[in-house]
Amino acid sequence: MSEIHKDIDELLSCYIDGxxxxxxxxxxxxxxxxxxxxxxxxxxxxxxxxxxxxxPVAPAPEGLLEDIKASLKPKPILKRYLSxxxxxxxxxxxxxxxxxxxxxIFILVGVLxxxxxxxxxxxxxxxEPVAIQPADSSQDAGGAKEAVVESTAVEGGMxxxxxxxxxxxxxxxxNSIAVNGFIAKAIYSNGxxxxxxxxxxxxxxxxxxxxxxAQIVALLADLEAVWEKxxxxxxxxxxxxxxxxxxxxxxTSAQAIAVFAQDKPDERTELAQNYADFNALIRDQxxxxxxxxxxxxxxFVPSIPIKPDLTRPEQPVRRDQPQTGTxxxxxxxxxxx
Amino acid sequence: xxxxxxxxxxxIDDAILVRQSQRGDSVATGxxxxxxxxxxxxxxLKICANSxxxxxxxxxxxxxxxxxxxxxxxxxxxxxxxxxxxxxxxxNYCKRRTRTRAQSLQSVVAEESDGAAVELGAFLADQSAAxxxxxxQDAEIGEIVLGALTRLEEHxxxxxxxxDIEGMSYSEIAETLHIEVGTVKSRLSRARANLRxxxxxxxYP
Numbered sequence: 001m002s003e004i005h006k007d008i009d010e011l012l013s014c015y016i017d018g019x020x021x022x023x024x025x026x027x028x029x030x031x032x033x034x035x036x037x038x039x040x041x042x043x044x045x046x047x048x049x050x051x052x053x054x055x056p057v058a059p060a061p062e063g064l065l066e067d068i069k070a071s072l073k074p075k076p077i078l079k080r081y082l083s084x085x086x087x088x089x090x091x092x093x094x095x096x097x098x099x100x101x102x103x104x105i106f107i108l109v110g111v112l113x114x115x116x117x118x119x120x121x122x123x124x125x126x127x128e129p130v131a132i133q134p135a136d137s138s139q140d141a142g143g144a145k146e147a148v149v150e151s152t153a154v155e156g157g158m159x160x161x162x163x164x165x166x167x168x169x170x171x172x173x174x175n176s177i178a179v180n181g182f183i184a185k186a187i188y189s190n191g192x193x194x195x196x197x198x199x200x201x202x203x204x205x206x207x208x209x210x211x212x213x214a215q216i217v218a219l220l221a222d223l224e225a226v227w228e229k230x231x232x233x234x235x236x237x238x239x240x241x242x243x244x245x246x247x248x249x250x251x252t253s254a255q256a257i258a259v260f261a262q263d264k265p266d267e268r269t270e271l272a273q274n275y276a277d278f279n280a281l282i283r284d285q286x287x288x289x290x291x292x293x294x295x296x297x298x299x300f301v302p303s304i305p306i307k308p309d310l311t312r313p314e315q316p317v318r319r320d321q322p323q324t325g326t327x328x329x330x331x332x333x334x335x336x337x
Numbered sequence: 338x339x340x341x342x343x344x345x346x347x348x349i350d351d352a353i354l355v356r357q358s359q360r361g362d363s364v365a366t367g368x369x370x371x372x373x374x375x376x377x378x379x380x381x382l383k384i385c386a387n388s389x390x391x392x393x394x395x396x397x398x399x400x401x402x403x404x405x406x407x408x409x410x411x412x413x414x415x416x417x418x419x420x421x422x423x424x425x426x427x428x429n430y431c432k433r434r435t436r437t438r439a440q441s442l443q444s445v446v447a448e449e450s451d452g453a454a455v456e457l458g459a460f461l462a463d464q465s466a467a468x469x470x471x472x473x474q475d476a477e478i479g480e481i482v483l484g485a486l487t488r489l490e491e492h493x494x495x496x497x498x499x500x501d502i503e504g505m506s507y508s509e510i511a512e513t514l515h516i517e518v519g520t521v522k523s524r525l526s527r528a529r530a531n532l533r534x535x536x537x538x539x540x541y542p
Binding site: 006009010012013014017019040043044045047048049050051052053054055056057058059060061064065067068071072 | 367370371374375377378379382383388392395396397399400403404460461462463469470472473474479482483486497500501502504506507522523525526527529530532533536
C-alpha cells in the first residue's frame with residue numbers, strides 16, 4: 001500500500017509540474033475523478049508548490065560585484081612572485097642610488113680639491129713653458145766656448161698678454177749650483193725679489209722675472225760672470241712685428257744686454273736677427289774648419305754695445321731706483337749638464 | 338510557447354556574454370553577475386537560511402564561476418552550470434549546519450503566533466482559498482516555510498528549491514545536480530511529501 005502511495009505521489013508530483021506524458025496525464029485525471037482522497041492530495045501538493053513559488057525574493061547584498069572583483073585579485077603564489085620581483089627591483093634601485101651617491105661624493109671632493117688648490121697655490125698664469133735647445137754633440141769636440149748660432153722661427157709661439165716683450169734665456173752648465181747662486185744674488189741685489197718667481201726641479205731651475213728692460217739690462221750685467229760657467233746659452237725673443245720667435249744660440253752676455261737695451265721693438269728684433277745670423281755663421285765656419293772671417297764678414301759683425309753704467313756690478317740697482325723702459329717678461333732657465 | 342521562446346532568448350544572450358567573458362571582457366562578466374546575482378543569492382539563502390552565509394556563498398559561487406569560465410564548453414545552459422556550482426557549494430557548506438538549523442526551527446515556530454500557523458495550516462490543507470502570493474509575503478509564514486525547508490535532507494531541499502522556486506525543468510535539475518531524470522522525479526516526490534509532513538508536525542503539533 002505504501003509503495004502504491006509513493007508511486008501515486010510521484011505521478012501527482014510530475015502531474016503538477018507538467019512533466020507527465022499525455023497518457024500519464026489522462027491516467028491521473030481519471031484517478032482524480034474517481035478518488036477524492038487523491039484529488040485532495042493533489043490539491044494540497046499544488047498549494048504547497050504555490051506557496052514555495054511565491055516566497056519573497058530578497059535582493060542580493062549591495063557591493064557584491066565589488067567583493068567579487070576584490071576576491072579575484074592575484075593569488076598568494078603570484079603575490080610571492082611579485083614580492084620577489086619587487087625585492088630584486090628594490091635591490092637594483094638601492095645599488096643605483098649608492099653608485100649615484102658615490103659619484104656625487106667624488107665630484108664634490110674633486111670640486112673642493114680644485115677650490116683648495118686655487119686658494120693655496122700661487123698665481124702661475126705668467127709661467128710660460130720654455131723649450132730647451134737639445135745639446136749639440138759637435139760642440140763637445142769643438143772645445144770650450146764655441147759660438148754655435150742657430151736661428152729658428154716658430155710660427156705661433158709665445159703669445160704676449162700682460163707684458164709686451166717676452167723672452168727666454170736658457171743657460172746650460174756643468175756647475176748649475178754656482179750659476180743659480182749668481183742669479184739669486186743678482187736678483188736680490190737688483191731688488192727684483194718681488195718681481196721674480198723661482199721654480200726648482202732636479203736639474204732644472206727657472207726664474208720668471210717681470211720688470212722693465214732697464215732692470216733686465218742691470219740684471220744681465222750682474223750675470224756676466226755666469227756666462228763663463230755655461231757650455232750652452234740661448235736667448236729666444238718674441239718678435240711682435242713679425243709675430244714669430246727669434247732664437248739666438250750661444251748668445252754672449254754682451255749680445256743679450258744689447259738686445260734688451262733696445263727700446264723700440266723693430267730695432268730689437270732686427271738686432272736679435274743679426275745676432276742669430278752672425279752666431280749661426282760662426283758655427284758654420286767652425287763646422288767647416290775655416291774660422292777666418294773675410295773683411296766683409298768682419299764688417300758684418302755687429303758692434304757689441306758698451307755695457308751701460310746701470311749694469312755695472314759696483315753700482316747695483318736698488319729698490320728705490322726709478323724703473324724705466326719697456327715692460328718685459330723674461331724666463332731664465334738653468335739646466336744642469 | 339512564450340516561455341520556451343523566452344528561455345531560448347536567455348540561453349542565446351548568455352552564450353554571447355559567456356563568450357565575451359571568456360575573451361576577458363570584464364563588462365560581459367559584470368553583466369552575467371548582475372543578471373544572476375539575485376537568483377543565485379535567493380536559492381542559496383533558501384538552502385542555508387542565513388543571509389550572511391548566503392552572501393559569502395554567492396560571492397564564492399561567482400568567483401569560482403569566473404575562474405572556471407574558460408572550462409565552460411556550452412554543452413548545457415550557462416545558468417544550469419552556474420546553479421550547479423552554487424548548489425554544490427551550498428550543500429557542502431550546509432552539511433555542517435543542518436543540526437543547528439533544525440534546532441533553531443523548533444524555537445522559531447514555537448515563538449510564532451497562532452494566527453499565522455492556523456492560516457498557513459488551512460491553506461496547505463486546501464481548506465482556504467487565500468492567495469498564496471499574499472500569504473507568502475507574511476514574514477511569519479515565510480519564516481515557518483523556510484524553516485521547514487531547512488529540515489529537509491540537503492538533496493531533497495535542493496530539488497524542491499530548483500523546481501518550486503527556480504522553476505527548472507526536470508532535465509535541467511538532473512543536469513544541475515548530475516543525476517538522472519528518474520531520480521529527480523522520485524527525489525522531488527519524496528521531498529514534497531517530507532516537507533508536507535514537517536509542516537504538519539510544526540503546524541499541528
